[in-house]
Amino acid sequence: MLVGVLFLILTVLLYLGSKAVYKRHPKVYVSPLLVTPLVLVVLLLIVNIPYDAYNQGGKWLTNMLQPATVAFAIPLYKYFHILKKHAVEIILNVACGSVIAILSTAFIAKLFHLDTGLIESLVPRSVTTPVAMSVSEMIGGMPSVTAVFVILTALFGSIIGPMIIRYFRIDNDIAMGVLLGTGAHGAGTSKAFEMSSVSGTISSVSMIISAIITLCAAPILMSFAL
Template sequence: MLGILWLIITLLIYGLSKKLYRAYPKVYFSPLLITPLALIIGLMLTNVSFDTYNGGGKWLSLMLQPATIAFAIPLYKYYDVLKKHAIEILASVLTGSIVAIFSSALFAEWLHLDHQLISSLVPRSVTTPIAMSVSQVIGGVPNITAVFVIITGLLGSMIGPMVVKALRIDGEVARGVLLGTSAHGTGTSKAFELSSLTGTISSISMILAALFTLTTAPLLIALMFH
């Protein structure tokens, strides 16, 4: 019952923080930042263990997969646009995914992190369910990977719009690929704030990045460290 209570508390905190973000759309009011911080403070103050919390919280994790599939709905609406720019999207996302894998691994190695932490960091640029699966396959710690994914998403949603503005990227396809490839679900949420088409392109980019990372990360890590 305590786990279910914390599930309800989580939903309430998220709902309130989302209303706050809509009223004041600043990244430091993002539900993805406020919700985990509030929960961490709450769990520490009440001495509730993560296992107890996860008794109810696990249902939110299980809902990530059907939530990701729901991104297919806007893809149907803009099918013609996606078909027209398919080559550009595929090439851009593949390049971005490979760069993300290599840059993460090389930066982690430069910091002298152990192999397990490097493997946990590598899939940080894709949506959580896929990232955790990739992490497990290549020898990482899925829970640590989930933290890196959240941090990447928050930073991407902050830096992405700045890059778009600084480089004067006006194309909706280019903006969508940038946010979806680099900041997965959080970037996609930000992309939908820009326009429906930008969000849709970001959705497909996020999905493609997840697929590319799932298939290439184990091979690239093996080539780099063996």
């Protein structure tokens, strides 16, 4: 238990330190989402500490993800009039993006002849971690593996998303928010708030809608895809 508490404190300190560096030098290679897990993995391997021992403390951070989602209610309330005005467009686009994410992941994984358990772990990678892990367990995947791919998707999406926005000269807050929230969930939402508060709010909504759709649709779609 002591090891878990020590690594819990270390995880928080690593995240805060890398976040401070990222604020001064906003480059992807110093992103807290990349630096923190990489340093932790290296440390665990060096000192030969199993993941279960680390997770005795780390699980508290995972458990905090669910109530932390409530914080998104503040920008939702502030920009409710915008959400109401564009509700149909947001829901339709997020629904399309979510379904495509599920099916494309399953079909590409099958193309490379991946194990069924790994495919089921990959499918919910495009939604926020607590929901992704729940969906993974529901359809027969491995939640811990899913969590890794959720982080990788978030990192990749937060890098590629802004590049797509610049390349196609997208300047609409609604479109930017939907793109980042649906494609890169939490990390994308953080990036969207850097662009504008409206984009961040739309991204928050998109992330929540995507989670709900994936939770409902993934078990059904997987029955056809596998």
